[in-house]
Amino acid sequence: MLSALGKLLREFYSAPYRGAVARAKREEDDLFMLLVFSEMVGVPNPASYYTLELQPLLYDDFHEWHKRMGMDHSPLEWFSCC
Amino acid sequence: MTRARGASGLPLGGRKILFVGGKGGVGKTTVAAAVALRFADAGRRALVVSTDPAHSLGDVFQVEIGDRRRALAPNLEAMEIDPDAQVEGYLASVKQSMRDLVRPAMYHEVDKQVELARTSPGAVEAAMLERVSELMVDESGLQDVIVFDTAPTGQTLRLLSLPEIMAAWTDGLLRHRERSDEMSAAMKRMGGGSKRAGDDLSHFDQTDETEVGDPRFARLRETLLNRRRIFGRARRLLLDRDATAFVLVLIPERLPVLETRRAVEALERFHVPVVGLVVNRVLPEGPLGEFLEQRRGQERAYLEEIGRHFRGMPTVRVPLFGRDVGGLEALREVAGYVLTDVPR
Amino acid sequence: MNAIVLLVVGFAVFSLGYFFYSRFLATKVFRLDPDFVTPAHEQEDGVDYVPTRPIILWGHHFAAVAGAAPIVGPGIAVVWGWLPAFLWVTIGTVFFAGVHDFGALWLSVRNKGRSIGALTEDIVGRRARSIFMIVIFLLLLMVNAVFGIIIAEEHINVPGSVIPTWCVIFVAMAVGYLVYKRGMSLLWVTVIGVTVLYGAIWVGAVVPLSLPETMFGLGAPAQWVIILFVYAGIASVLPVWLLLQPRDYINGIQLFIGLALLYAAVVIAAPDVVAPALNQNPPDNAPPIVPLLFVTIACGAISGFHGLVASGTTSKQLDREPHARQVGYLGSVGEGTLALAAIIACTAGFATFADWDAFYSAPFPAAGLSAWAIGGANIMEAGLGLPANIAETLLAVMGILFAATTMDAGVRLQRYIIQEWGQIYNIPALTGRGVSTLVAVGTCLLLAFGAGGGGAGGRVIWPLFGTSNQLLGALTLMVMTVFLTKLGRATWVTIVPLTFLIVMTIPALIIQLRDFWNAGNYLLVAMDLLILGASILVALEGMSAIGRARRERAAAA
Numbered sequence: 001m002l003s004a005l006g007k008l009l010r011e012f013y014s015a016p017y018r019g020a021v022a023r024a025k026r027e028e029d030d031l032f033m034l035l036v037f038s039e040m041v042g043v044p045n046p047a048s049y050y051t052l053e054l055q056p057l058l059y060d061d062f063h064e065w066h067k068r069m070g071m072d073h074s075p076l077e078w079f080s081c082c
Numbered sequence: 083m084t085r086a087r088g089a090s091g092l093p094l095g096g097r098k099i100l101f102v103g104g105k106g107g108v109g110k111t112t113v114a115a116a117v118a119l120r121f122a123d124a125g126r127r128a129l130v131v132s133t134d135p136a137h138s139l140g141d142v143f144q145v146e147i148g149d150r151r152r153a154l155a156p157n158l159e160a161m162e163i164d165p166d167a168q169v170e171g172y173l174a175s176v177k178q179s180m181r182d183l184v185r186p187a188m189y190h191e192v193d194k195q196v197e198l199a200r201t202s203p204g205a206v207e208a209a210m211l212e213r214v215s216e217l218m219v220d221e222s223g224l225q226d227v228i229v230f231d232t233a234p235t236g237q238t239l240r241l242l243s244l245p246e247i248m249a250a251w252t253d254g255l256l257r258h259r260e261r262s263d264e265m266s267a268a269m270k271r272m273g274g275g276s277k278r279a280g281d282d283l284s285h286f287d288q289t290d291e292t293e294v295g296d297p298r299f300a301r302l303r304e305t306l307l308n309r310r311r312i313f314g315r316a317r318r319l320l321l322d323r324d325a326t327a328f329v330l331v332l333i334p335e336r337l338p339v340l341e342t343r344r345a346v347e348a349l350e351r352f353h354v355p356v357v358g359l360v361v362n363r364v365l366p367e368g369p370l371g372e373f374l375e376q377r378r379g380q381e382r383a384y385l386e387e388i389g390r391h392f393r394g395m396p397t398v399r400v401p402l403f404g405r406d407v408g409g410l411e412a413l414r415e416v417a418g419y420v421l422t423d424v425p426r
Numbered sequence: 427m428n429a430i431v432l433l434v435v436g437f438a439v440f441s442l443g444y445f446f447y448s449r450f451l452a453t454k455v456f457r458l459d460p461d462f463v464t465p466a467h468e469q470e471d472g473v474d475y476v477p478t479r480p481i482i483l484w485g486h487h488f489a490a491v492a493g494a495a496p497i498v499g500p501g502i503a504v505v506w507g508w509l510p511a512f513l514w515v516t517i518g519t520v521f522f523a524g525v526h527d528f529g530a531l532w533l534s535v536r537n538k539g540r541s542i543g544a545l546t547e548d549i550v551g552r553r554a555r556s557i558f559m560i561v562i563f564l565l566l567l568m569v570n571a572v573f574g575i576i577i578a579e580e581h582i583n584v585p586g587s588v589i590p591t592w593c594v595i596f597v598a599m600a601v602g603y604l605v606y607k608r609g610m611s612l613l614w615v616t617v618i619g620v621t622v623l624y625g626a627i628w629v630g631a632v633v634p635l636s637l638p639e640t641m642f643g644l645g646a647p648a649q650w651v652i653i654l655f656v657y658a659g660i661a662s663v664l665p666v667w668l669l670l671q672p673r674d675y676i677n678g679i680q681l682f683i684g685l686a687l688l689y690a691a692v693v694i695a696a697p698d699v700v701a702p703a704l705n706q707n708p709p710d711n712a713p714p715i716v717p718l719l720f721v722t723i724a725c726g727a728i729s730g731f732h733g734l735v736a737s738g739t740t741s742k743q744l745d746r747e748p749h750a751r752q753v754g755y756l757g758s759v760g761e762g763t764l765a766l767a768a769i770i771a772c773t774a775g776f777a778t779f780a781d782w783d784a785f786y787s788a789p790f791p792a793a794g795l796s797a798w799a800i801g802g803a804n805i806m807e808a809g810l811g812l813p814a815n816i817a818e819t820l821l822a823v824m825g826i827l828f829a830a831t832t833m834d835a836g837v838r839l840q841r842y843i844i845q846e847w848g849q850i851y852n853i854p855a856l857t858g859r860g861v862s863t864l865v866a867v868g869t870c871l872l873l874a875f876g877a878g879g880g881g882a883g884g885r886v887i888w889p890l891f892g893t894s895n896q897l898l899g900a901l902t903l904m905v906m907t908v909f910l911t912k913l914g915r916a917t918w919v920t921i922v923p924l925t926f927l928i929v930m931t932i933p934a935l936i937i938q939l940r941d942f943w944n945a946g947n948y949l950l951v952a953m954d955l956l957i958l959g960a961s962i963l964v965a966l967e968g969m970s971a972i973g974r975a976r977r978e979r980a981a982a983a
Contacts, residue, residue: 002613006612008481011478011479012675013672014269014671015478016486016671016674016739018269019474021666021667022265024265025269028258028261029258029262047251048199048202048204049202049204050208052196053175054255056176056180056183057299057302058302268606268667
């Protein structure tokens with residue numbers, strides 16, 4: 001019973017601002033993706049050699065990211081997420 | 083020419099890392115090899131590494147040296163870094179990770195794309211930096227002193243500035259990841275509610291599980307942290323006057339002198355300590371004939387200039403030998419002019 | 427007559443409204459479809475679009491719209507007697523506010539969760555959208571200014587409220603820190619936080635604090651206003667999880683607790699309503715009851731502000747369309763109960779008619795929040811045995827906290843709008859966080875001081891605030907009307923409230939204009955003219971848009 005109340009309160013606490021925190025997190029993640037995939041959007045990157053190994057780890061989020069960045073289709077030819 | 087004696091040898095101290103630099107063709111490979119050999123003879127485990135793409139280390143020792151450590155004498159190992167092999171290894175592992183994520187039909191495309199990175203500007207330098215950093219940091223304690231025979235000065239300077247850039251870059255990425263992880267954790271703590279009655283798995287908890295506990299993100303952090311560690315330590319070592327020293331080799335001619343002045347300025351801007359100069363191929367004493375006496379006159383002027391411009395900087399002179407310097411004995415002779423006592 | 431009668435009749439009307447009228451709206455007008463894929467599902471992203479349980483949404487909608495206005499408005503309006511206020515609150519909630527809130531939510535849900543502002547452009551046109559932006563800015567300006575004044579005044583009237591109010595800030599930050607950074611169990615943190623809050627109320631009642639009479643030539647009210655706005659400015663730039671989120675949470679909790687306590691006290695004490703049904707002897711400067719009643723009580727009868735809330739976040743979190751009835755309509759019913767409680771407190775909380783008359787003989791507008799606190803405290807003492815001074819502090823703090831959280835949100839919203847203008851009209855200076863906050867706070871301060879030296883005189887802009895609020899409500903109703911016309915549904919449900927609002931608001935503005943002019947307050951004359959201009963634009967645009975939609979519909983049929 002108490003745990004149900006606790007759950008209710010927790011949801012009451014977080015519901016209106018959940019979005020704000022999630023949005024802030026998403027912005028951080030988007031920036032990270034941009035840094036790693038910067039060559040793709042035409043931004044030269046001194047560390048492009050090293051970002052290469054990070055790229056595969058981010059493929060899962062790639063599709064949503066490129067849509068948010070305004071690219072309708074995946075800029076990676078071989079990775080056809082859409 | 084008198085042999086180096088007492089205080090006129092280079093004060094290399096008990097440093098662990100030495101860079102020997104200078105314009106192409108002034109004999110820096112020889113000096114580097116000689117110094118390393120001297121250390122080895124004195125009982126310290128020495129590794130001499132060539133970072134110059136135009137490897138001549140093997141020529142100086144008159145043996146084949148490759149990308150792996152090769153013992154040349156008691157306590158002495160040598161290596162010629164092949165950045166291409168480094169790049170190849172890196173790209174191969176990246177290709178593998180990418181292949182794991184796409185359909186086999188796409189393997190060719192993936193490889194093509196990754197191949198582009200091979201020829202991108204900075205790939206070779208980055209690979210070289212990685213190798214040099216690893217060797218410098220020497221986490222496994224494989225040598226007591228390491229002597230780098232570096233490429234002509236421009237590339238070297240870029241190489242020296244990279245650890246700082248790389249450290250800053252990894253710091254930036256790590257910071258973003260940390261903030262993101264913190265927010266994920268907070269969101270998970272705040273929790274969500276069930277979207278439908280009876281549905282206990284809230285949408286929110288599900289998202290978080292794939293994010294915070296995700297092995298991918300742990301690997302991201304780990305990869306970044308590893309690089310950060312290596313770059314950070316390399317940078318610290320580079321700036322530590324007690325750990326690292328730079329020695330410049332030059333010959334008493336116009337262009338090398340000019341270049342050496344520029345190099346010293348540049349290195350000082352990077353706060354890399356230059357501890358000495360080796361003036362190579364100085365005309366030996368004794369009568370040399372009219373033509374060479376003329377040159378000696380010019381040489382004296384340059385030697386004076388060197389003394390003037392680099393006042394206060396320890397300088398040694400190595401004479402011009404009758405034959406090419408090659409092999410262990412000849413190198414020992416050269417070393418005698420450069421170092422006196424080798425500290426433990 | 428006994429207050430219980432008001433309570434019972436009021437709740438009965440609300441219930442009838444919910445069970446019958448809202449069902450009519452749900453089935454015949456809006457035609458809620460349980461299978462409709464709401465934006466929360468269609469655009470689900472775990473960030474803004476997240477399906478949420480209706481009870482949570484209702485709780486938040488209710489807590490968000492239950493500001494100080496449903497307390498202050500009735501607190502002022504009972505000067506005309508309890509009957510007009512009672513009728514307006516009950517009938518208004520059922521036929522006006524319910525429709526507005528319910529409809530705004532539904533409209534947004536049916537249109538991909540877009541905000542009313544964006545929908546105004548989509549459904550009516552760009553001109554309407556520009557009017558909308560102006561009205562919103564004016565409303566925010568008024569809301570912030572007037573609430574600042576009210577809080578300042580209440581701090582002076584009930585000095586015991588000072589400690590608890592500012593204590594809440596630290597309690598909130600502690601809660602925010604513990605929950606966000608430390609991940610402590612919210613249940614315990616809540617219990618502790620609420621205990622500390624009520625403890626602070628007790629302390630505050632015992633240790634009242636006041637600012638010096640004058641400082642730097644500013645009276646105490648002015649000092650408070652400045653402090654409040656400085657706080658609002660800072661609060662709007664702190665991270666949300668640190669202050670705003672826990673503040674809102676605490677606000678919601680003490681709303682429910684406070685309302686429960688007050689209603690319990692009413693039921694137990696059964697006080698008599700000493701105020702007259704119709705006051706034969708209102709103060710000399712009291713404006714005519716029609717139209718001013720309808721702009722004095724906005725929230726609690728109908729308020730445009732709610733539309734912003736409904737279409738802002740709530741619509742993006744609605745799980746299934748039928749929930750809109752519970753969340754939207756019932757949300758305004760909830761607010762109606764708060765307004766009803768205020769009416770009861772301000773009419774039955776006085777011991778005798780003489781006492782009540784003494785209070786309400788003060789020049790219009792009377793200190794609504796104070797009446798609520800004093801009256802409510804008397805009832806709580808009679809019903810629950812709570813000492814009157816503590817109860818008064820509790821109710822004063824409740825009203826102040828409501829006003830303060832609205833101010834927080836208001837300043838933040840204003841800042842966003844200013845930043846957006848900076849972007850649209852290419853004024854880079856405005857897009858910076860610091861500059862935009864300063865502009866927001868600065869304009870509100872200007873208005874607050876211009877209203878009357880930041881003192882009791884400041885309350886005079888309350889009806890003006892009401893007009894801007896009603897205007898926004900009218901605009902929202904207009905958009906709904908056009909949308910309903912295009913769908914071929916019955917539009918009288920929105921046109922009647924819409925017309926009523928315009929017909930009441932414009933004359934109210936004109937009357938106020940005359941009063942401000944006579945008082946020589948040219949700043950308020952200017953504000954009044956602005957709002958008057960906007961009202962006329964809304965009226966004209968409404969007629970043209972609805973007419974156009976009708977013609978198109980007729981042509982298509």
